[in-house]
Amino acid sequence: MALHCAATLVLVPVGAAPDAAAGAGAGAVVARPLGPQAEVVEELQALADLHRGQRVVVPVGPEQLAAVLDHFGRAPRAADHTADPVLLEIGDDGWTLLPAVGRHQAPDD
Numbered sequence: 001m002a003l004h005c006a007a008t009l010v011l012v013p014v015g016a017a018p019d020a021a022a023g024a025g026a027g028a029v030v031a032r033p034l035g036p037q038a039e040v041v042e043e044l045q046a047l048a049d050l051h052r053g054q055r056v057v058v059p060v061g062p063e064q065l066a067a068v069l070d071h072f073g074r075a076p077r078a079a080d081h082t083a084d085p086v087l088l089e090i091g092d093d094g095w096t097l098l099p100a101v102g103r104h105q106a107p108d109d
Helices: 040-050 062-071
Strands: 007-013 055-060 086-091 094-098
Touching (some): 007 040, 007 062, 040 062, 040 086, 055 062, 062 086
Antiparallel strands (some): 086 094
């Protein structure tokens, strides 16, 4: 465990194939889904502390994803974007929301 390295958490919808998560990588650790009554921010922080310097795929439900986005002061995602993974970097300096690989983007007009 690298104490000063951040962990990268790849949040994917519950039921998604972990190896299909965009950006998960071959060496990613796959965590168990968060429980329905989980304190999402605390659970993710604990996972990050346990897996410093690693990439961890975490299955989450829509309400759990909404709690993460709320932690960043962001609005919940549109229904058509819920299958996109959300990448978080969690370390000693706090949480960072990373751009997702393969994220849907609106065409430029």
